[in-house]
Amino acid sequence: xxxxxxxxxxxxxxxxxxxxxxxxxxxxxxxxxxxxxxxxxxxxxxxxxxxxxxxxxxxxxxxxxxxxxxxxxxxxxxxxxxxxxxxxxxxxxxxxxxxxxxxxxxxxxxxxxxxxxxxxxxxxxxxxxxxxxxxxxxxxxxxxxxxxxxxxxxxxxxxxxxxxxxxxxxxxxxxxxxxxxxxxxxxxxxxxxxxxxxxxxxxxxxxxxxxxxxxxxxxxxxxxxxxxxxx
Numbered sequence: 001x002x003x004x005x006x007x008x009x010x011x012x013x014x015x016x017x018x019x020x021x022x023x024x025x026x027x028x029x030x031x032x033x034x035x036x037x038x039x040x041x042x043x044x045x046x047x048x049x050x051x052x053x054x055x056x057x058x059x060x061x062x063x064x065x066x067x068x069x070x071x072x073x074x075x076x077x078x079x080x081x082x083x084x085x086x087x088x089x090x091x092x093x094x095x096x097x098x099x100x101x102x103x104x105x106x107x108x109x110x111x112x113x114x115x116x117x118x119x120x121x122x123x124x125x126x127x128x129x130x131x132x133x134x135x136x137x138x139x140x141x142x143x144x145x146x147x148x149x150x151x152x153x154x155x156x157x158x159x160x161x162x163x164x165x166x167x168x169x170x171x172x173x174x175x176x177x178x179x180x181x182x183x184x185x186x187x188x189x190x191x192x193x194x195x196x197x198x199x200x201x202x203x204x205x206x207x208x209x210x211x212x213x214x215x216x217x218x219x220x221x222x223x224x225x226x227x228x229x230x231x
Contacts, residue, residue, distance in 0.1 A: 001080045005168035006072055007186055008085045008092070011175020011200055012219050015066040016091055018059060038151045042113070046143055047134035053146040056107055057130045060089050068174065068219030069095035071227065082164040086176060086183050088148060101161050103183050109147035112138040117156055122147060158182050165189040172226065174199045175219050178206060197226055 010018075035041045036052040065073075073096035075081045083092050083100045088107040092100045110132055112121035121138045136144045149155055165171060166189040173196065178184040187210055190196055196212045198204060199222030206212050213229075215222045 001078075002169040003080045003082070003167055004075055004170045004172060005165045005190075006075075006081060006083045006172045006174065007165070007176065007183070008072075008083060008087060008174045008219075009176025009180075009183075010087060012068060012085070013063070013066075013087050013089055013091055014175065015068060015219055016063045016089075018063055018087075018089060018091075033151060037148070039153060042145060042150065046113075046145070049146065050132050050134045050136075050144075053107065053148065054131050056088075057125065060091075060107055061127055061130060063089065063091065065091045065095035066220055068223045069097075071220070071223035072172075072174075073097045079170075082168070084161040084164055084183075084186065086180065101157050101164065103149070103155055103157050103161060105146070105148035107146070107148070110138075110144045111147045112140050112142050113145040114138075114140055114142035116145065116147065155182055158186075161186055162189045166191070169194055170230075171196045172199065173197070173212075174222065176200070176204075178204055197229070199223065199226065 031052060036049050042049050069091050072083060072092065076098060081099065083097050084103060085092060085100060086103050088102065088105050090106065090108055108125045110123050110125060112118055115121060121140050132144055138144045165186050168190065171190045171194055187196065196210055197215060198206065198212050199215045199217060199219060201216055201218050215225050217225060
């Protein structure tokens, strides 16, 4: 069975009503990134950061996977698919994708602020219990923090993501500006023989050394066109 690696960014979930961070009207215009998505911001005001991610969860609970998510999941009927996402939502999983690597963490999880990746202290929140009260402690006695890779922190899942791309026979990139590293560097791991399809309605700066076919559509329309191209 041929392998497909799908790299998704904020544009993947935009059709589901989740705000992107970088576009006009995006979240970074409402909140300075250093305030809500950096280790320094967490240390300065953990209560503010906790409330910010509570609000993101509230939005996610009202969101549903879009047709693009569902079409990505449907690829599993014919291919061995690994989704590598920069998104912290769980819409790929809700749509039925079974192998999802989250590069930047997961919104519906919380962890120890002393040891964020110690599995003993990672908790999965539910639709009935999604709000974290500021000051809540993890089992190790440290403050419970969002299970999010803050800016400036290491990205622990980048190695499995790079392996998934390197092993793939086809690479698909959806809804990402390819401006955020290390995720943007994953394209360099694609086999020279692997076709690369880029689905995004806007122009995306990609080095001419990569043979990329750009489908200038949103996630749902673009995935429908990709299905036709893959036959």
